[in-house]
Amino acid sequence: MGAEKSPLLEVRDLSVTFRRGRHTFKALNGVSLEVHHGEVVAVVGESGAGKSTLGRAILGLVAVSAGSIRLEGEDIDRIRRRGRGELARRLQAVFQDPYSSLNPVRRVRWALAEPLLVQRLPRAEILAKTSSMLVRVGLPADAAERYPREFSGGQRQRIAIARALMTSPKLVICDEALSALDLSVQAQIVNLLLDLRSELGLSYLFIAHDLAVVRHLADRVIVLRAGEIVEHGPVAQVCCAPMHPYTRALMSAAPVPDPRIEQARLSERVATLAKVSTAVL
């Protein structure tokens, strides 16, 4: 697929360095990845691995110290220079905390219209699009006239998704978009993301720490550790037959809702603990 057509997103040797006083810290070190049209690529790893930094670097929210990011073969900085909103038309984001991602003093209508404002669309068109998008993500059209605080976490995340889709982007970066949600609501949002993907041909760069969700949603998985990719490949391979010891540790640590499997794993870990401590004593 990548051979005949340039990938939707192509990241090459991306590095991000943070500076705190005299100390520098490499949050990302030479990360390369591709997202093809209609594909869901998951980025997993533990806290501090650089998952979110990767998403924020692609979105232009943190400064890149080395490497290149190309969207549909075009350098992302060049797209940005062509005008405000150029990039927003193709690349959007859904963030983790639906309580923080909507301005509490503004009505929902206003939040949804914002991305289109930069696109300079006529007012009537914006209004029509707002209502239809709200219905599309499973909210009543009259939600537009209400304030974010009148909605539950799951509903707010629907609003955030609706806002991201207003410009009809090709790629949506989901930065832990499901982590703040309860299980039953999380399932609703997973379904919504799946539906939108098949209807609109969306691609997701899905940043997450929940491996069960990743296994369910993703086509390919990238495992990050301390700012570097330790393993990447199709979801079935990475999740079921991981090559790298770190990936293996990650997969076996993720608890599964089955007492027989989980209790066996736990007893094994307890036994290891006992062995270690007798060796120490």
Place this chain on the structure above:
Amino acid sequence: MSAIAPIEAEAVARGPEPPVPGPPSGRPGGMLRVLLRKPLGVVALIVLGGIVIACAAAPLLAPYGPDASSLGRELAGPGPQHLLGTDELGRDILSRLLYGGRPTLLAAAEATAIALLLGTLLGTVSGYRRGLADRAISLWSDVLLTMPVLVVLIVVVSVFPASLYPAMIPLGVMLSAPPTRVLRAVTLAVREELYIDAARVSGLSHAQIVLRHVLPRIRGAIVVQATLVGAVAVVMASGLAFLGFGVQVPAPSWGSMVAEAASYYQQQPWFLVPTGGAIALTVLSLGLLGDAVRDAGVEVWGGATTTPQRRTRPGAHLVALNKPHEPQRDPGRGGGALLVVSNLVAAVPGGESGELTLVDGISFELSAGRTLAIVGESGCGKSVTARAVLGAPPRGGWLAGSVRFGGLELIGASRGELQTVRGRRIAFIGQEPTASLDPTQSVGSGLAELVRLYSGCPRAKAKRRALELLEQVRINDPARVARLYPHQISGGMAQRVMIARALAGQPEVLVADEPTTALDVTVQADILALLRSLQLSTQIAILLVTHDWGVVAGMADEVLVMYAGQTVEQGPAEAVFHSPRHPYSDLLLRSNPYRAAPGMRLPAIPGTVPAPGRWPSGCRFAPRCPYALESCTAAPIPLLETAKGHYSRCVRIDALQAARAAEAPTTETTGGR
């Protein structure tokens, strides 16, 4: 003390699980509307408005001209002809106050406007841009704060002696420093919000983001600053006039009138009351207005109401709540159990009836060496239940029912009785270990202090015991870790330290409220293994609150599924996982992507958990339940034993089981991943 402090601190900080904010009674956005519900704010607004309007309309309202004097009536007290009396030249004080307010208030308004414009501009730029601009602006504010305000003003006034207005420009500039600093801090916080990032992703320019997002968000703070600066400006403008600056003699102003009153203080003390009173009243109402605006802002955007904390337990409530909602049932009637909770009810003030039930009749028991997991989504009352086990009511609320522990009733127990139990016999670990540790104390000294509190042993022995405890929670180099401070250790390490602290009193029961939710999976696995191995060696009973079925699967002997404040299912872990007897547990288990075929839609539960106070009558899950019949909503459903030790609050178990049986073959094929 410090062992209990985290529990209480957390209980106070979080209180009940936040109810899902449904459409509230007052529409949000109505800052003014909330303000108008505050009596003091309303009074302040009326007084201030009245003063401003009266001064503005002085030519219409004043009974006399500002300079009209009635001979022979000098320095008169209040009377029918002169409501507030007359001054030394027989001029009407009321009229002169009305006319005199005009230059004073106008000058104050000028200074306030300059200070706010400058403060808002510099504050938002400083907080939003950060970096070099921030440092430059902070330095500028510091310089302004060091300026001798009065000296600068007197210099300006002596250059422009005719009027106060020129002097108000430097005053406004100097008064802009405090709002600059406050608004910078507020902007810094707003800037971290994700909607700012979302706006940037949408391509908005920085100026647009400040205008569209930051300014509306901080407008409450701007209004509060306006009242503060306004009050100072009124005092400064009056003060200058009092000193005789910027006044042209016969024309009145508040400050010069106070000066006149002061010089005739011996003859007519009353003269000072209306003149000084006008200034005091204006400044006071500005202050009260500022307070009310600040409180209104908290209510409108903070979500929480500022209901005063009520820790009393009104007897009437207890009686009302103690009425059994249903026949007493078995799970809470134990023989050899360590902890017996029966018909536990927790409520907070609020709602239409004056009380909001958060936990509605939970019963369970816990024996040594066993783990009971309470599972459910947020807003179901899990955490409130966990804290109630320590005798801690939700914030501002109260408890009813019974929590019996080793012959002691914890509900209604005195503080002293609770102290003998909390930490020493029932310990607690929470979700945010780093936040629960005292940042000013090293890990080791905090732990040793706790050991001394519980056992009263000498310092050296407590120190040794602290190191033992750290070793017990499998910390590799206890001596080194003991010297570290909470900010120097990772989340996983902090949770180990919390567990060590919990073990310090050698408790029989450990209440763990989402102990691994904030941790990475590999760290979570280690912490769970640690808890399990401690349980094997010490026979500690664990009450585990979690939303993660995977954690439940590994740890729990028994599972209690909560929904909308009630137990909907309770039974042995194996049975709940493999043959759930309540549609909620069944659907919640299925919502987990682990059991679904990749890429397919998940069997999600429609809707959300209803907030306390919005619980349906009858079965509370019925509105979201695929098996619900009309009869489900008619009356409360009792919790009944459906198999040995397996309870369910459902009358449609047969339908659920039929559906599961019909699906069984497919679950087998997809379940094996």
